[in-house]
Structure formats: structure tokens, C-alpha cells
């Protein structure tokens with residue numbers, strides 16, 4: 463292994479900090495040995511500084527409508543091939559009830575930016591969920607809203623908010639989004655969520671068209687300022703019906719590598735393994751845990767809607783963990799010596 467890169471890995475393990483050029487070199491010149499070392503350090507760091515056990519986060523995809531037109535996303539408004547659905551309050555609550563029966567205490571309610579879900583409807587949903595159990599943590603991922611709306615939902619009982627930003631660089635942002643969308647507004651939302659006391663989750667994709675290694679390396683400085691509580695790293699999958707449908711998919715090993723770098727740089731982060739990894743690798747969830755992730759997503763969306771919620775490829779559905787295969791997956795993690803958090807463990811500020 464290149465000695466300089468090994469030294470960067472050791473420095474990161476000890477201090478949690480590198481400059482952008484060092485991150486860039488590690489990403490550019492990574493090989494299997496460096497990958498192994500960085501993942502080993504990431505696992506150790508997770509065990510020492512974040513969590514010894516893996517937590518479950520139940521996801522409910524409430525709507526496949528979206529008013530926006532991000533170039534990479536299968537839910538984009540102009541994708542006329544996308545099948546659309548939205549769930550009503552009763553349906554959302556029964557998904558939550560099913561999750562509770564399996565001991566899931568952390569929930570992510572996500573969907574496109576669907577204007578049907580008014581502030582009041584989401585407020586009612588949050589209150590309904592909290593009535594089912596006070597001992598749950600609710601994350602919302604419903605896009606860019608005004609500060610007043612975020613505040614209302616926080617007061618209603620939502621603890622966390624996930625808003626992926628993709629890039630902190632304006633030039634690159636506009637390669638991925640139409641002109642009327644604004645990176646400034648996205649960043650403003652993230653800061654407002656922080657000020658309001660949310661557990662803030664954010665994230666980006668690996669391997670989107672136009673992404674350079676320097677773009678990835680630069681994100682560490684932005685994240686140091688933002689200091690999010692949770693990071694989601696997805697691998698880009700070219701989705702049908704989008705301007706990027708003929709582009710190449712992202713590279714999975716780079717996703718794991720960046721996840722491990724994030725764990726070393728921000729030891730206390732919550733970091734889910736996202737379901738896109740399973741598109742490339744049947745063992746993707748466990749590999750993600752090996753790269754420092756500490757959360758596994760369980761899809762609680764009813765079967766009839768799961769097929770229609772596809773930000774990426776339909777095929778990504780095949781590896782999803784749902785209530786039906788949660789026990790098998792739990793067993794496979796335990797066989798690999800990963801500890802699973804007990805029932806009623808909640809995501810909270812570290």
C-alpha cells in the first residue's frame with residue numbers, strides 16, 4: 463500500500479481530520495488494501511465513538527408525487543412513465559403500527575414534494591403516530607419547506623428531518639437540478655432545521671454524471687460546518703424516464719469507501735446503509751455495516767405501493783428489507799458478529 467495514503471488513513475483515525483487534497487488523493491488512489499484498512503478503522507471508530515449495535519429505521523414512502531424535476535430522480539414531475547400514489551393518514555398509521563409490533567421505534571416518513579400533504583395533514587400524521595406510542599422517534603423527509611412549517615412539525619413531535627443536498631457546489635448543483643431550484647435555499651433549509659433543534663440528516667450520491675473527485679473531497683469541509691446528525695450516502699443509479707437514464711451507474715466500492723471516510727471524519731454520525739447498495743451486491747447491507755454504517759432501513763411501505771416508489775431503478779426494490787425478511791437479516795448480522803440494538807432503542811442526539 464502507498465505509504466502516504468496509509469499515513470492519511472492513520473491520521474484520520476486519530477484526529478478525524480484531513481484537508482481536501484488528502485481526501486481527494488485517498489479517493490483517487492484507493493486500492494483493496496487501503497479500502498480494507500479504512501473500513502477496519504471505520505468499524506473500530508463506530509464501536510468506540512458511536513454505537514456498538516446496529517439500529518433499525520422503519521421507512522414509510524408516503525407519496526410518489528413530486529413538484530420538482532431533479533434530473534437524476536425517477537419521481538421527478540416530468541417523468542410521465544412514473545406510476546403515482548399517495549397514502550392517506552390511516553394507511554400511514556397502520557404501517558407504523560405494524561412496525562411497532564416488530565419493535566421498531568425509529569421512523570422515516572418520506573416522499574416527493576407533494577403539495578397534497580399540507581402542513582395540517584402532516585401535523586395530524588405526527589400527532590397520530592405519537593398517539594400510537596410516545597416512545598418513537600420520527601424523522602421526516604418531505605423536502606424544502608418554510609421555517610414556519612418546520613417549526614409546526616417540530617412542535618407537533620417530529621424529532622428529525624432528512625434533507626439530502628447532493629453537493630455544496632453551485633456549478634455542480636445546477637448540472638443535477640433545473641435552474642429554478644436553488645442550492646442557497648437548500649442550505650438555508652438545513653441551517654433552519656438545525657436552529658429549530660431537529661436531528662438533521664442529509665446526504666449525497668456517489669457517481670452522478672459530472673461529479674469529480676474534487677467535488678467529493680470538498681464535501682468534508684462543508685459537512686464540518688454543518689455538523690449533521692445523520693448522513694445518507696447513495697450510489698447513483700440511472701433511472702428510467704430521467705435525463706440521466708442512459709448514464710453509467712455509480713461505483714459501489716467508492717460508496718463504501720466514502721462511508722468509511724465519513725465515519726472516521728465524523729465519528730458520532732448516524733449512518734444508514736441505503737437500499738441502493740443491494741442493487742449491486744446481494745450482501746450490500748452487511749458490507750455497508752462493515753464500512754461503518756450503524757442503521758439498517760426496514761421498508762414498511764405496503765407491498766402494492768413499493769413497486770411505484772422508485773427514485774432510482776425499479777430493480778433496487780429486490781434487495782429491500784421489510785418486516786417479512788427482517789428476522790432473516792437480523793440473524794445474518796448476528797452470524798457476522800454484529801450486535802443489534804434492543805427493542806425501544808431510539809435515535810437521539812449523540
Ligand code: SF4
Nearest residue numbers: 528530532535538574
Ligand atoms: S430528488 Fe426529491 S425533490 Fe427531487 S424530484 Fe426526486 S423526490 Fe422530488
